[in-house]
Amino acid sequence: MKPSLFTLPICCSIVLSLAAMRGAHAIEPILIDDFDDGDDVGWTHVDLTLGTPWGSGTFDATSESYVLQSAGEVGVGQLGILVSTWNTSDEPLFNDGYLRARVRSDTPGTNVKLMLRADADAPTGYFFGTTEFDEFSFFRCDPECTRFTTLPGVQFQRGRDWQIEAGAVGDQLTMKVWADGEPIPSAPQLTLADSTHSSGQFGVLAYIGGNWQVPAQVNGVFDDIYFTPAFQPGDTNGDGNVDINDLNAVRNNFGATGAADGSLVGDTVPWDGQLNIDDLNAVRNHFGAGTPAAVPEPGAGMMAVFGVAAAFATRRWRQPRRGDRE
Protein backbone atom coordinates (compact mmCIF):
# COMPACT_ATOMS: atom_id res chain seq x y z
CA MET A 1 0.00 0.00 0.00
CA LYS A 2 1.53 3.25 -1.04
CA PRO A 3 1.13 5.64 1.86
CA SER A 4 0.91 8.69 -0.36
CA LEU A 5 -2.31 7.36 -1.75
CA PHE A 6 -3.99 8.01 1.55
CA THR A 7 -3.80 11.75 1.19
CA LEU A 8 -6.88 12.14 -0.86
CA PRO A 9 -8.46 14.94 -2.76
CA ILE A 10 -12.22 14.97 -2.82
CA CYS A 11 -12.54 14.43 -6.49
CA CYS A 12 -15.89 13.73 -7.83
CA SER A 13 -19.37 12.84 -7.00
CA ILE A 14 -21.00 10.03 -8.83
CA VAL A 15 -24.26 9.27 -10.42
CA LEU A 16 -26.27 7.25 -7.98
CA SER A 17 -28.59 4.57 -9.12
CA LEU A 18 -30.69 2.42 -6.92
CA ALA A 19 -31.04 -1.16 -7.99
CA ALA A 20 -32.66 -4.21 -6.58
CA MET A 21 -29.84 -5.34 -4.39
CA ARG A 22 -31.07 -8.53 -2.84
CA GLY A 23 -33.08 -11.39 -4.13
CA ALA A 24 -36.48 -12.15 -2.79
CA HIS A 25 -35.10 -14.89 -0.58
CA ALA A 26 -33.07 -13.97 2.45
CA ILE A 27 -29.64 -15.54 2.67
CA GLU A 28 -28.30 -16.07 6.13
CA PRO A 29 -25.38 -13.86 7.19
CA ILE A 30 -22.15 -15.75 7.79
CA LEU A 31 -20.44 -14.90 11.05
CA ILE A 32 -16.85 -14.21 10.06
CA ASP A 33 -15.52 -13.40 13.52
CA ASP A 34 -16.85 -12.04 16.79
CA PHE A 35 -13.40 -12.40 18.40
CA ASP A 36 -15.04 -13.83 21.50
CA ASP A 37 -12.40 -16.55 21.50
CA GLY A 38 -9.84 -13.81 22.14
CA ASP A 39 -7.76 -14.41 19.02
CA ASP A 40 -7.66 -13.40 15.37
CA VAL A 41 -6.85 -16.77 13.84
CA GLY A 42 -7.91 -16.62 10.20
CA TRP A 43 -6.78 -13.05 9.60
CA THR A 44 -3.64 -11.81 7.86
CA HIS A 45 -1.94 -8.64 9.03
CA VAL A 46 -0.62 -5.93 6.76
CA ASP A 47 1.37 -3.64 9.04
CA LEU A 48 2.58 -0.53 7.28
CA THR A 49 3.86 1.00 10.52
CA LEU A 50 6.74 -1.47 10.55
CA GLY A 51 10.05 0.39 10.61
CA THR A 52 8.49 3.71 11.61
CA PRO A 53 8.88 5.45 14.98
CA TRP A 54 5.15 4.79 15.61
CA GLY A 55 5.30 1.08 14.74
CA SER A 56 5.03 -1.75 14.85
CA GLY A 57 1.31 -2.13 15.07
CA THR A 58 -0.64 -4.54 17.21
CA PHE A 59 -3.62 -6.67 16.15
CA ASP A 60 -5.17 -7.65 19.44
CA ALA A 61 -8.40 -9.59 20.03
CA THR A 62 -7.87 -10.43 23.70
CA SER A 63 -10.59 -7.94 24.69
CA GLU A 64 -13.00 -10.00 22.52
CA SER A 65 -13.03 -7.11 20.07
CA TYR A 66 -10.39 -6.61 17.39
CA VAL A 67 -8.13 -3.66 18.24
CA LEU A 68 -5.73 -2.34 15.60
CA GLN A 69 -3.30 0.07 17.19
CA SER A 70 0.03 1.70 16.47
CA ALA A 71 2.75 1.57 19.11
CA GLY A 72 3.17 5.32 19.16
CA GLU A 73 1.76 8.55 17.81
CA VAL A 74 1.87 9.13 14.08
CA GLY A 75 3.60 12.40 13.30
CA VAL A 76 1.91 15.26 11.45
CA GLY A 77 1.84 14.60 7.72
CA GLN A 78 2.92 11.01 8.30
CA LEU A 79 1.05 7.77 7.86
CA GLY A 80 0.12 4.91 10.12
CA ILE A 81 -1.75 2.12 8.36
CA LEU A 82 -2.92 -1.21 9.78
CA VAL A 83 -4.88 -3.66 7.68
CA SER A 84 -6.20 -7.14 8.41
CA THR A 85 -7.73 -9.35 5.73
CA TRP A 86 -9.85 -12.46 6.19
CA ASN A 87 -7.85 -15.35 4.78
CA THR A 88 -10.53 -17.04 2.71
CA SER A 89 -12.27 -13.88 1.59
CA ASP A 90 -10.93 -14.24 -1.95
CA GLU A 91 -13.30 -17.15 -2.52
CA PRO A 92 -15.96 -16.49 -5.16
CA LEU A 93 -18.65 -16.66 -2.49
CA PHE A 94 -17.38 -13.34 -1.15
CA ASN A 95 -17.20 -11.45 -4.45
CA ASP A 96 -20.79 -10.32 -4.18
CA GLY A 97 -22.46 -9.48 -0.90
CA TYR A 98 -22.51 -7.37 2.21
CA LEU A 99 -19.81 -7.00 4.85
CA ARG A 100 -21.03 -5.72 8.18
CA ALA A 101 -19.09 -4.86 11.33
CA ARG A 102 -19.31 -2.90 14.54
CA VAL A 103 -16.59 -0.25 14.53
CA ARG A 104 -15.26 2.27 17.00
CA SER A 105 -12.39 4.67 17.31
CA ASP A 106 -11.47 6.47 20.50
CA THR A 107 -8.64 8.44 18.95
CA PRO A 108 -9.16 11.64 16.94
CA GLY A 109 -7.70 11.28 13.48
CA THR A 110 -8.07 7.54 13.07
CA ASN A 111 -9.97 6.29 10.03
CA VAL A 112 -11.79 2.99 10.49
CA LYS A 113 -12.93 1.26 7.34
CA LEU A 114 -14.16 -1.96 5.81
CA MET A 115 -12.81 -3.03 2.46
CA LEU A 116 -14.28 -5.19 -0.26
CA ARG A 117 -12.82 -6.73 -3.43
CA ALA A 118 -9.46 -5.51 -2.19
CA ASP A 119 -5.81 -6.34 -2.56
CA ALA A 120 -4.25 -4.84 0.54
CA ASP A 121 -0.74 -4.88 -0.92
CA ALA A 122 -1.50 -3.02 -4.15
CA PRO A 123 -3.66 -1.37 -2.79
CA THR A 124 -6.77 -1.81 -4.82
CA GLY A 125 -10.39 -2.23 -3.91
CA TYR A 126 -13.36 -0.49 -2.36
CA PHE A 127 -13.14 1.16 1.04
CA PHE A 128 -16.11 2.15 3.20
CA GLY A 129 -15.83 3.92 6.54
CA THR A 130 -14.98 6.98 8.53
CA THR A 131 -12.66 9.85 7.76
CA GLU A 132 -10.26 11.72 9.99
CA PHE A 133 -12.82 14.54 9.98
CA ASP A 134 -15.55 12.33 11.49
CA GLU A 135 -17.51 11.83 8.30
CA PHE A 136 -18.43 8.61 6.58
CA SER A 137 -17.14 8.20 3.07
CA PHE A 138 -16.48 5.76 0.28
CA PHE A 139 -13.41 5.57 -1.87
CA ARG A 140 -11.84 3.37 -4.47
CA CYS A 141 -8.17 2.52 -5.05
CA ASP A 142 -7.03 1.14 -8.37
CA PRO A 143 -4.33 1.68 -7.11
CA GLU A 144 -4.61 5.46 -7.24
CA CYS A 145 -7.21 6.34 -4.62
CA THR A 146 -10.23 8.46 -5.33
CA ARG A 147 -12.72 9.55 -2.76
CA PHE A 148 -16.09 9.40 -4.42
CA THR A 149 -18.48 10.72 -1.90
CA THR A 150 -19.19 11.56 1.70
CA LEU A 151 -22.44 10.44 3.24
CA PRO A 152 -24.68 13.43 3.90
CA GLY A 153 -26.25 13.94 7.27
CA VAL A 154 -24.32 11.31 9.20
CA GLN A 155 -21.70 12.36 11.72
CA PHE A 156 -19.29 9.81 13.14
CA GLN A 157 -18.82 10.09 16.88
CA ARG A 158 -15.64 8.83 18.51
CA GLY A 159 -15.86 6.64 21.57
CA ARG A 160 -19.18 5.25 20.37
CA ASP A 161 -19.93 1.98 18.58
CA TRP A 162 -21.19 2.24 15.01
CA GLN A 163 -22.37 -0.30 12.51
CA ILE A 164 -21.21 -0.22 8.91
CA GLU A 165 -22.65 -2.44 6.19
CA ALA A 166 -20.67 -2.26 2.95
CA GLY A 167 -22.14 -3.90 -0.14
CA ALA A 168 -20.81 -4.91 -3.55
CA VAL A 169 -23.17 -6.83 -5.83
CA GLY A 170 -22.30 -6.80 -9.50
CA ASP A 171 -21.45 -3.17 -10.20
CA GLN A 172 -23.73 -1.89 -7.45
CA LEU A 173 -21.99 -0.59 -4.34
CA THR A 174 -23.84 0.39 -1.20
CA MET A 175 -23.06 1.70 2.24
CA LYS A 176 -25.31 1.78 5.27
CA VAL A 177 -24.19 3.23 8.61
CA TRP A 178 -25.92 3.70 11.92
CA ALA A 179 -25.03 4.20 15.56
CA ASP A 180 -25.05 0.88 17.36
CA GLY A 181 -28.38 0.39 19.10
CA GLU A 182 -30.21 2.87 16.87
CA PRO A 183 -32.71 1.69 14.25
CA ILE A 184 -31.12 0.24 11.13
CA PRO A 185 -31.72 2.53 8.12
CA SER A 186 -34.24 1.04 5.74
CA ALA A 187 -32.08 1.89 2.74
CA PRO A 188 -28.37 2.47 2.23
CA GLN A 189 -27.32 6.10 2.54
CA LEU A 190 -25.02 5.51 -0.40
CA THR A 191 -25.58 3.62 -3.63
CA LEU A 192 -23.44 3.93 -6.71
CA ALA A 193 -22.38 1.96 -9.75
CA ASP A 194 -18.76 1.06 -10.34
CA SER A 195 -17.31 -1.91 -12.17
CA THR A 196 -13.59 -1.37 -11.59
CA HIS A 197 -13.17 -4.28 -9.17
CA SER A 198 -15.10 -7.51 -9.38
CA SER A 199 -13.15 -9.69 -6.97
CA GLY A 200 -10.63 -9.54 -4.15
CA GLN A 201 -10.45 -9.88 -0.40
CA PHE A 202 -12.37 -8.22 2.38
CA GLY A 203 -10.95 -6.90 5.59
CA VAL A 204 -10.69 -4.13 8.12
CA LEU A 205 -8.45 -1.11 8.12
CA ALA A 206 -7.45 1.49 10.70
CA TYR A 207 -5.10 4.32 9.83
CA ILE A 208 -4.09 7.91 10.25
CA GLY A 209 -3.56 9.64 6.93
CA GLY A 210 -1.51 12.58 5.83
CA ASN A 211 -4.39 15.04 6.21
CA TRP A 212 -4.45 14.83 10.00
CA GLN A 213 -2.62 17.73 11.64
CA VAL A 214 -2.11 16.49 15.22
CA PRO A 215 0.16 13.66 16.34
CA ALA A 216 -2.09 10.74 17.24
CA GLN A 217 -2.05 7.02 17.79
CA VAL A 218 -3.87 4.73 15.39
CA ASN A 219 -6.71 3.08 17.29
CA GLY A 220 -9.52 1.23 15.55
CA VAL A 221 -11.82 -1.37 17.10
CA PHE A 222 -13.87 -3.93 15.15
CA ASP A 223 -16.30 -6.60 16.30
CA ASP A 224 -19.11 -8.89 15.14
CA ILE A 225 -18.04 -9.12 11.52
CA TYR A 226 -20.60 -10.75 9.22
CA PHE A 227 -20.75 -11.39 5.50
CA THR A 228 -24.05 -11.96 3.72
CA PRO A 229 -23.56 -13.41 0.23
CA ALA A 230 -25.71 -11.86 -2.46
CA PHE A 231 -26.17 -15.14 -4.19
CA GLN A 232 -26.76 -18.52 -2.64
CA PRO A 233 -23.95 -20.86 -3.71
CA GLY A 234 -25.39 -23.87 -5.45
CA ASP A 235 -28.59 -22.11 -6.45
CA THR A 236 -28.88 -22.47 -10.23
CA ASN A 237 -32.23 -20.81 -10.83
CA GLY A 238 -32.14 -17.85 -8.47
CA ASP A 239 -34.97 -18.97 -6.22
CA GLY A 240 -32.73 -18.81 -3.15
CA ASN A 241 -32.95 -22.54 -2.52
CA VAL A 242 -30.59 -25.37 -3.29
CA ASP A 243 -32.78 -28.36 -3.94
CA ILE A 244 -33.61 -31.14 -6.34
CA ASN A 245 -34.35 -28.64 -9.10
CA ASP A 246 -30.79 -27.37 -8.96
CA LEU A 247 -29.38 -30.86 -8.88
CA ASN A 248 -31.46 -31.79 -11.91
CA ALA A 249 -30.39 -28.66 -13.74
CA VAL A 250 -26.75 -29.56 -13.26
CA ARG A 251 -27.27 -33.22 -14.06
CA ASN A 252 -29.33 -32.64 -17.17
CA ASN A 253 -26.94 -30.12 -18.65
CA PHE A 254 -23.62 -31.41 -17.39
CA GLY A 255 -20.82 -30.51 -19.79
CA ALA A 256 -22.75 -27.69 -21.45
CA THR A 257 -21.12 -24.36 -22.13
CA GLY A 258 -22.62 -20.95 -22.69
CA ALA A 259 -22.51 -17.34 -21.65
CA ALA A 260 -20.87 -16.57 -18.29
CA ASP A 261 -23.76 -14.37 -17.19
CA GLY A 262 -26.00 -16.80 -15.36
CA SER A 263 -28.10 -17.62 -18.40
CA LEU A 264 -26.65 -21.12 -18.84
CA VAL A 265 -29.11 -23.48 -17.19
CA GLY A 266 -27.42 -25.19 -14.26
CA ASP A 267 -24.51 -22.76 -13.97
CA THR A 268 -23.80 -21.76 -10.36
CA VAL A 269 -22.17 -18.71 -8.81
CA PRO A 270 -19.67 -17.52 -9.85
CA TRP A 271 -21.11 -17.97 -13.31
CA ASP A 272 -18.39 -19.15 -15.65
CA GLY A 273 -20.43 -20.44 -18.58
CA GLN A 274 -19.32 -24.02 -17.94
CA LEU A 275 -21.29 -26.79 -16.33
CA ASN A 276 -18.72 -28.91 -14.60
CA ILE A 277 -17.63 -30.41 -11.31
CA ASP A 278 -17.59 -26.97 -9.67
CA ASP A 279 -21.31 -26.67 -10.21
CA LEU A 280 -21.95 -30.15 -8.95
CA ASN A 281 -19.88 -29.49 -5.84
CA ALA A 282 -21.67 -26.20 -5.25
CA VAL A 283 -25.03 -27.97 -5.28
CA ARG A 284 -23.74 -30.85 -3.19
CA ASN A 285 -22.01 -28.67 -0.59
CA HIS A 286 -24.99 -26.37 -0.14
CA PHE A 287 -27.81 -28.83 -0.67
CA GLY A 288 -30.76 -27.93 1.53
CA ALA A 289 -29.94 -24.24 1.84
CA GLY A 290 -32.97 -22.02 1.73
CA THR A 291 -36.38 -23.65 1.79
CA PRO A 292 -35.97 -26.55 -0.58
CA ALA A 293 -38.71 -27.82 -2.80
CA ALA A 294 -40.31 -31.05 -1.70
CA VAL A 295 -38.31 -34.06 -2.73
CA PRO A 296 -40.29 -37.27 -3.18
CA GLU A 297 -37.50 -39.69 -2.42
CA PRO A 298 -34.22 -38.11 -1.43
CA GLY A 299 -31.36 -40.04 0.04
CA ALA A 300 -30.11 -43.04 -1.87
CA GLY A 301 -31.44 -41.96 -5.23
CA MET A 302 -29.96 -38.54 -4.88
CA MET A 303 -26.61 -39.87 -3.78
CA ALA A 304 -26.58 -42.13 -6.81
CA VAL A 305 -27.09 -39.09 -8.98
CA PHE A 306 -24.21 -37.34 -7.24
CA GLY A 307 -22.09 -40.43 -7.66
CA VAL A 308 -22.74 -40.80 -11.37
CA ALA A 309 -22.20 -37.15 -12.06
CA ALA A 310 -19.07 -37.06 -9.93
CA ALA A 311 -17.59 -40.03 -11.74
CA PHE A 312 -18.39 -38.43 -15.06
CA ALA A 313 -16.88 -35.18 -13.90
CA THR A 314 -13.73 -36.86 -12.66
CA ARG A 315 -13.10 -38.29 -16.09
CA ARG A 316 -13.60 -34.95 -17.75
CA TRP A 317 -11.62 -32.89 -15.28
CA ARG A 318 -8.48 -34.65 -14.30
CA GLN A 319 -6.41 -31.54 -13.79
CA PRO A 320 -7.07 -29.16 -10.94
CA ARG A 321 -7.88 -25.77 -12.24
CA ARG A 322 -7.35 -22.31 -10.95
CA GLY A 323 -10.13 -21.38 -8.62
CA ASP A 324 -10.79 -24.90 -7.39
CA ARG A 325 -11.09 -25.04 -3.66
CA GLU A 326 -12.21 -27.39 -1.00
Ligand SMILES: [Ca+2]
Ligand atom coordinates in the same frame (compact mmCIF):
# COMPACT_ATOMS: atom_id res chain seq x y z
CA1 LIG B 1 -16.75 -9.73 20.45
Ligand SMILES: [Ca+2]
Ligand atom coordinates in the same frame (compact mmCIF):
# COMPACT_ATOMS: atom_id res chain seq x y z
CA1 LIG C 1 -32.58 -23.13 -6.72
Ligand SMILES: [Ca+2]
Ligand atom coordinates in the same frame (compact mmCIF):
# COMPACT_ATOMS: atom_id res chain seq x y z
CA1 LIG D 1 -20.12 -23.25 -13.66
